[in-house]
Amino acid sequence: DAGVTQSPTHLIKTRGQHVTLRCSPISGHKSVSWYQQVLGQGPQFIFQYYEKEERGRGNFPDRFSARQFPNYSSELNVNALLLGDSALYLCASSSTPGQHYEQYFGPGTRLTVT
Amino acid sequence: AQRVTQPEKLLSVFKGAPVELKCNYSYSGSPELFWYVQYSRQRLQLLLRHISRESIKGFTADLNKGETSFHLKKPFAQEEDSAMYYCALISGGGADGLTFGKGTHLIIQP
Numbered sequence: 001d002a003g004v005t006q007s008p009t010h011l012i013k014t015r016g017q018h019v020t021l022r023c024s025p026i027s028g029h030k031s032v033s034w035y036q037q038v039l040g041q042g043p044q045f046i047f048q049y050y051e052k053e054e055r056g057r058g059n060f061p062d063r064f065s066a067r068q069f070p071n072y073s074s075e076l077n078v079n080a081l082l083l084g085d086s087a088l089y090l091c092a093s094s095s096t097p098g099q100h101y102e103q104y105f106g107p108g109t110r111l112t113v114t
Numbered sequence: 115a116q117r118v119t120q121p122e123k124l125l126s127v128f129k130g131a132p133v134e135l136k137c138n139y140s141y142s143g144s145p146e147l148f149w150y151v152q153y154s155r156q157r158l159q160l161l162l163r164h165i166s167r168e169s170i171k172g173f174t175a176d177l178n179k180g181e182t183s184f185h186l187k188k189p190f191a192q193e194e195d196s197a198m199y200y201c202a203l204i205s206g207g208g209a210d211g212l213t214f215g216k217g218t219h220l221i222i223q224p
Contacts, residue, residue: 003157004157033211033212035211040216041216042118042202042214042215042216042217043158043200043214044214045210045211045212045213046211048209048210055209056210056211058210058211097207097209102160102163103160103212104159105157105158105159106157107157
């Protein structure tokens, strides 16, 4: 198993555009979480999905949305991009949600907004 | 609101010296605490969690609820320990995800 995979690796967008980031969890994992990591900071929680339902949401504006598909892969969408959205976006998967289950992280997608 | 504080942005020690990475947290309930590590050009990975009470790669961390701390320690640093270390907590069933500190960059000098 390649672990959690994310695509694309890097992305450059212009302010006001829309972006879609993709994540494939470890085989057998049903829960996916998204994090934003701005340079010099720790990752910040955006969303958690389990069985295609949103289970938790961090303090992010409505421009951020996500969904999970029947195969448990997930997309993170960001509308009306701002310069401040430039960051590394991390996806993490776990077998089930809940604080006792280890989250495995992907390599991230580096988004640059110009 | 829950918060994790790592006071040291950068910590440099010599090989063979003891290492202590500090982590303090604020949360009124009973969170679960973790240390994550990111080696150069690798993805973020779990190093250890307080409920396991185990030693990984010679590292240990004890949860001190009185001081709300979860410091990471190793008696003798090795060069391969150089990495970014993040302290994190999770609570409330996990729906709010992990809350991370800003991280400490540990450099082990030969």
